[in-house]
Amino acid sequence: MRVNGAWREADVWPGTSLLAFLREALGLYGSKNACEQGECGSCSVWLDGTLACSCLVLAAQAHEREVRTVEGLTSGDRLHPIQEAFLEAGAVQCGFCTPGFVVAVADLLDKDANPSPATVREALSGNLCRCTGYQKILDAVQLAAERRRAGS
Amino acid sequence: MSVDIRRQGGVGQSVRRVDGVPKVKGEFEYASDLRRDGMLWGATLRSPHPHARIVSIDTTAALEAPGVVAVLTHTDVPGKKTFGLDVQDQPVLAADLVRYAGEAVAVVAAEDHELARAALKAIAVNYEVLTPVTDMEQALEPTAPPVHPQGNVVRTLTIVHGDPNALADAWVEGMYETGMQDQAPLGPEAGLAVPAADGGVDLFIATQWLHADLEQLAPCLDLPLEKVRLHLSGVGGAFGAREDVSMQIHACLLALRTKRPIKMSYGRQESFYGHVHRHPSRVWMRHGAPYEVPNARLEGTAVFTNNPPCGAMRGFGAVQACFAYEAQMDKLAVELNLDPIELRIKNALRSGSVLPTGQPIAGVAPVRECLQRLQQLPLPPEESALDRDPMLLPGGAGNVGHGEALKRGVGVAVGYKNLGYSEGFDDASEAWVRVSADREGPLAEVKTAAVDVGQGLDTIVTQIVRTELGIDRVLIRPPDTAIGSAGSSSASRQTMMTGGAVQLACQAVRAEIERSGGLQDLRRPVEATRVFHHRPTGKLDASGQGDPHVTFAFGAARAVVEVDQELGLVRVLQLAVAQDVGRALNPQSVLGQIEGGSAQGLGLALMEEVALVDGQLKNASFTDYLIPTILDMPPVVCEIVEEPEPGLPYGAKGVGEPSTVVVPAAVVAALRNATGRELRRAPVKPDDLVGL
Ligand code: FES
């Protein structure tokens, strides 16, 4: 499969999830496993441009398809503006949920540059965070959206 | 050099997290991300029964299963067979008896995770099933089977203060219950054990207290303390769940046996079985007066059952008590015809108030201030149910009505939590600080064994160093057991304890630098190690009187809820929390702690409970055990009340727990206010709200 722009392959047993493939076979540990049931969003990636829980997709289903992970958001030392906003707003505590949230927020803002608070909550309702109570995550989304509008 | 408390990046400022960049990029290494060449995966066989005798264990088939390198049972534990944080009564691997469903019976090491898990099925355990004790009151009956040989009482504590038979003009009483809550940190239990050339082992682990793990591990492995070295790995939240040992001993046993690195990482389901939960409680109370009373009798009993074991969770022990006494205070307000918040303001604890243990509150106690701040906050505006976006109805899209039966309710609660360890425990933390200079200028390095579980300790430590030394470049060295203990990241204690140790070490280094000509003239590195102790506390005497606690943090919450009275669905419109923080060392992260603690409190009030049927855990997944999502959480309005605490570094109190203590009580009070129902148990279910 093409992962963050590069073709990658590995031999795995047929039951391997895309999440396990990314983590254990390719060493891309940015996508996290907190439930393996599609409930927490920690494993969020794009599969052919569509947001997906990689724990619910078989690696085999992604055969010859395009996968983008949190590692694909940045190159080098520069942070993605959403990552920058998360840091500034204090939206990170333990950080285990953060890569999944960053991916989900990037997906949301690509589709809707000016989401209402209700739209943001709805869009992020599949991502669990146990540390922050979500308030600072909402602040981060707002900050990132404002900056993006100001910049474009 | 002088101490500049307004220094850029120092204490009092909302400095960004020092571990933030790797965390947002997905590069931060959590324990579940650890790997090593040649490593094996470990997996755990757990008892399916809450109470059973083990007749036999046959591992022959499992040893022959594909990829399996080792299968261990209790006979393979070389040293002490039991572990425990306080009392070592929990088997490393069950020998003759299993005491809860999920207790570890055997562990397997295999070439990969799937093979290890598959091999568990090949272990044949023959159980003789026994009747379990699954209720806390049943456990106290004389006919109850003893869970441990000494019986089912863990501890009974009686506190008698003044004249317990004194009479009051008005009495209120009630029975209250809280369910078993799960900490549900998003990062699962995980670690990597690497056998060492000296016959010892190195364990890379997500924990709350490296040294307490070490002290439990070494005797079980039959190794001297210095041959077991623990190194902190990335921690994906803790909230008390990592205070007890989970896979630590198992991974080390397998590593020592196979002489290969062992990785263990629980899945979500196993995580529910693999760590302790918040104790469920049942409380009866009768009050003749609010808060500070001259006469009191309290009796508390902790019992063993065959339900899953319980331990620390944020607000340990204070959450359950607050839920009960705050319901009582509302009853008293009705009895005395007072507004609930007025009753609380009038009778608020303050500095000098005497607690039922006879202990006066020596430090600051701005309880009235917290309540008054809440009182001044406007209520969220009323919204008509007509034409409302259905997502904004209680229950959201799941609400099949049109908002015909909505009722709003407001509730308040106030409460407190002890900070640090109590009852005479010598609470201490050690820190090492070194200052050197290179081409980029001065550099301060800090090492402690203290764990940043996500609360932001490393950032606070960095701020303290900048403030004390005036050096911007601060490097936190990875925590391990090569330095003295820092105690646990629990009981809201690390800012005061490890913060205090770092401050002391910085002061020693600063004095030395000043003696030798100042920072400009630094020729060789200067270092110091210091230990911070909080003031000694005392044990309780036979009638529960004494000086058991160092100090307390107070908080108050107001909840505004909307209940659909026909469907029993709830929407929390707003939480407001005013908290006594001493001094906010990093205001943004203080807010983050209050907001996050509030979410866990809301969870306990409305949805979170480990469901048990005959000792079996029925909801061990995020599909079935619900924690608040972003749709469940209302805005949290925070009021930080700053009144520095004498005797603590910078006057800062721990901030992690009070919101979790008061929010459940406030939310349920609001539900009572909306529905007029007694609601004596949390979490409150839809059935309770419609009276089924
Ligand atoms: S790990 Fe995929 S949704 Fe939780």
Ligand code: FES
């Ligand atoms: S920051 Fe810890 S789970 Fe979100």
